[in-house]
Amino acid sequence: MQFLIGSIKKTNKWKLWLRSVAIGLVESFIILMYEDPSSAADVRQWEYVSYGLSQLAFTEKGMKKLMESFKTYEHALSEDSVMHCFKNIINKCKKFAKPKLKSCIEEFEEKLNKFHMERKEQ
Secondary structure: OHHHHHHOOOOHHHHHHHHHHHHHHHHHHHHHHHHOHHHHOOHHHHHHHHHHHHOOOOOHHHHHHHHHOHHHHHHHHHOHHHHHHHHHHHHHHHHHOOHHHHHHHHHHHHHHHHHHHHHHHO
């Protein structure tokens, strides 16, 4: 998706519109996964999903939805590849987050790390 966005050489309005569509898709995708976790049930699918998510830019709303939907992907966090993608998402969001959201992201990161370590030990 980033390749497509980056390769378009149109006016600034076109780029802004395309970026807003991409952000809307991210938020819609997270909401869909939150409402129907069975749509990506096995770990291999979660590797694809987490990689796809890590390639996109998150808004504050999208990041909050990702935090709220923890139960839908907690089972996949035992996989290093999935965890790596979620770490990438967190690192990107921390760079541009407001201080209040940044503290929430850091707490979420601790929760992910703790859960990952517990699952790895099992």
